[in-house]
Amino acid sequence: MFAETTAALSAAKQAYDLLKIIQDGRDAALVSDAVSDLRQKITDLQMLNVELASLYHAEKELVMQLSEEKSKKEDFFQNANHYSIHKTEAGSTVYRFKDALNGSNEPHYICAHCYQNEKISILQPSTKIAKIFNHSYINAYCPSCSAEFVMHKIPSHEVMRTTVYDFKLS
Secondary structure (H helix, E strand, O other): OHHHHHHHHHHHHHHHHHHHHHHHOOOHHHHHHHHHHHHHHHHHHHHHHHHHHHHHHHHHHHHHHHHHHHHHHHHHHHHHOOEEEEEOOOOOEEEEEHHHHHOOOOOOEEOHHHHHOOOOOEOEEEEEEEEEOOEEEEEEEOOOOOOEEEEEEOOHHHHHHHHHHOOOOO
16 A cells, blocks of 8 residues: 555656646647646546555455454453353363352353354253263253253152153154
8 A cells, every 4th residue: 555655646746747847838849748748647646546545445344344353352252251161060061151150140051162262152951861870961052053061960850750751852
């Protein structure tokens, strides 16, 4: 952009010099040549002006895009500060809402994979039950990336009830 600006200023100076020649000139041929050169310089200036305008708009668009990305990142980090890393009873790594411990909001968990990609995706209960070392665990899944997480132990009386219904969805 600096080169284009320098070229535009140089062309403007040359056009000014040609105008001085026309003003001082008494010879018709000299004036005619100067007018022709002046027209060429004006055309060059117009072309450079269009090029500079195009560069200006491209830079302005880039600035808008970058400020939008910055705003999204700031929003994510502001929301992400409300979560802390948590290991479930079964050993899965998720993020847990911090303020839920204080009772100010519903407790919920978000996907660790999506969190690393600067996205907050709340885990949803799954119909699957995981059996690990004779213990049954509730599963959760991420609706964004489809990752599954083994969450909490099911109390033994709950296992009996869940095996009767067998969690089949129609």
